[in-house]
Amino acid sequence: MPKDPERLRATLLAYVEALRCTGRQSVRLRSGWRRGLSSLFLPIQGAVSRPLSVVQAPLPKENQPSLESIATPPSVPPEPTDRPERARRLEALRQTTAGCRRCPHLAAFRSQVVFGVGNPHARLLFTGEAPGAEEDRQGEPFVGPAGKLLTRMIQAMGLQREDVYIANILKCRPDLPPGTPGNRKPAPEEMDTCLPYLREQISIIRPEIIVALGATALEGLTGLRKGISALRGTFLDFQGTPLLPTFHPSYLLHKPDLRLKRQVWEDLLLVMERLNLPISERQRGFFLTKS
Ligand code: SF4
Structure with a gap:
């Protein structure tokens, strides 16, 4: 200091x-x-x-x-002048998606469209694959157990949930036969149908980095089917924006492995470095095994 x-x-x-x-x-x-x-x-x-x-x-x-x-001040990007404009355009897009019936089977199944949430001027955008049951009920992405873990990950970066933008590729919960518990992975064609909405969200928000949470989200964005283990830690490209794939928080919940948590944290450290966010020595050491 x-x-x-x-x-x-x-x-x-x-x-x-x-x-x-x-x-x-x-x-x-x-x-x-x-x-x-x-x-x-x-x-x-x-x-x-x-x-x-x-x-x-x-x-x-x-x-x-x-x-x-x-101690080393981060570089500061210029102040945006179009904050109200971005919020207005996002709201107009939200209203469009609210009535969308491009996928009749999903429109019939959903409680509501889960558009996305966060800062219209976010420098960082997280996207998953699709809303689950809790998201469908509340109308907000990542609010179930995996969402709570995502929030803690964001806080560990020194940010708040409100600082970033959180969305999914699919805006409607994938349908299931009546009485079937759990959630379903979205089909590639369902993601293709809905992807233009996320593309538009990204073009309005213009984040500096996109983090794809999980292999399905990565496939929906890029068509790549290599799996997260092969691609995590590597910046890809989505519409000219750096795209970093990492494991979905729900994977971490199902497989509570310290090495896995460390891998995800190392991915987030890469994001922090690219965004010039301050990183303490304590943050650098999160999830390191004690020798
Ligand atoms: S998933 Fe997307 S494209 Fe399909 S009905 Fe819902 S909002 Fe429309």
Whole structure:
């Protein structure tokens, strides 16, 4: 952590700017931190042109970015000027999908279309394959057990769910015979039919990185059937946007293997590096086996 107050101020300002560019509207600070930061910034009040609001609340330990990790300020992308426009276009697209009946069997089975959720200006977009039962009920992707794990993964990156965008290739839950429990993998032709909606979401949001969660999502986006083990950790391309495949959170839930968790975490570290997000030594060591 820089000891020189000027350097510390500059570092913190760069960090806050980087957070703001991910769409973050507020940061949480412990009361002790608030007092320290107040004294640090009192002489230069007004130096932050568009400050984030500060919420006094304890931040879970695993979510606290270390000050060491921000010693090198991340590069800050330019401020977007079309935030309301992106939100308006996404809402118009959402309304279009809400009445979509391109797949009559899915339209008849669904409770509702599960469009996607998150920041219209997200730098990072996660996509899975299709909504499950819980997503179909709530109308939001990744809200079941796998979704909760995805949220924890996002938080481990130092972000919040609201900072990113989360979607699926298929917007309707794949149908099942009456009384059949669980969920079904979407068929390639079903994903092909619905993919234009995700393409449009991506062209509106213009994320810097897309993470494909699971082999089915990867196949739906690229046609590749090599499996995640062969392709994870490698940036591919989707419509000119870097695409990183990794395991689906539900796979991690079914196979609670520390090495698997580490592999997924290493993929997310690659994403963080590409996005110039601060990474602490503690974050770098997540899921490493103790020798
Ligand atoms: S899956 Fe997609 S294309 Fe098919 S009915 Fe639902 S929204 Fe329309």
